[in-house]
Amino acid sequence: QKEVEQDPGPLSVPEGAIVSLNCTYSNSAFQYFMWYRQYSRKGPELLMYTYSSGNKEDGRFTAQVDKSSKYISLFIRDSQPSDSATYLCAPSPMDSSYKLIFGSGTRLLVRP
């Protein structure tokens, strides 16, 4: 079993839709949870950074962590064509290794 799993997509939605991107993980030591957005031929860009369970909101983006289920979600409200990208979840343990474990990413297409 992979440590972090994401549905590869592509997920295709119309402009203005609410998007739900999900990620499951197997390591209960993960304490920090990050979401990155990656446009084609570019490096990943940090979107959200959360610690432990609960919700965190930033503009149109909401990150949700359920540690009991080992389930992470990223919600995008009022999706725009510019949101079309690959979204990577990256949990990390609380230790001194500073390592992130990346999912393989979900490709999102927002149709105008």
Add this chain to the structure above:
Amino acid sequence: SQTIHQWPATLVQPVGSPLSLECTVEGTSNPNLYWYRQAAGRGLQLLFYSVGIGQISSEVPQNLSASRPQDRQFILSSKKLLLSDSGFYLCAWSGLSGRGNQPQHFGDGTRLSIL
């Protein structure tokens, strides 16, 4: 503000040739530095990370090596490239924190093709 630079953006090399990819960070001191490889349609694989000058940790056995000659410079090298070394190479940095991990920030990568 902090910025990270990687070059070149694209590189085509013959099998058996040497490689040197460079990454520099500006606007921060004593960052943690990372090299990743991303295969098409796949996640990021950590290759090396460094917590200080001359301190390199290797995550996977491979044909590549890394060096950190200066605080904000990280170099990925190979003496003889293999076809399997093709991929998208990303450099990243993170700050230090007394409480757990800091998020990593990425450069725009080098797309390496081996012929």
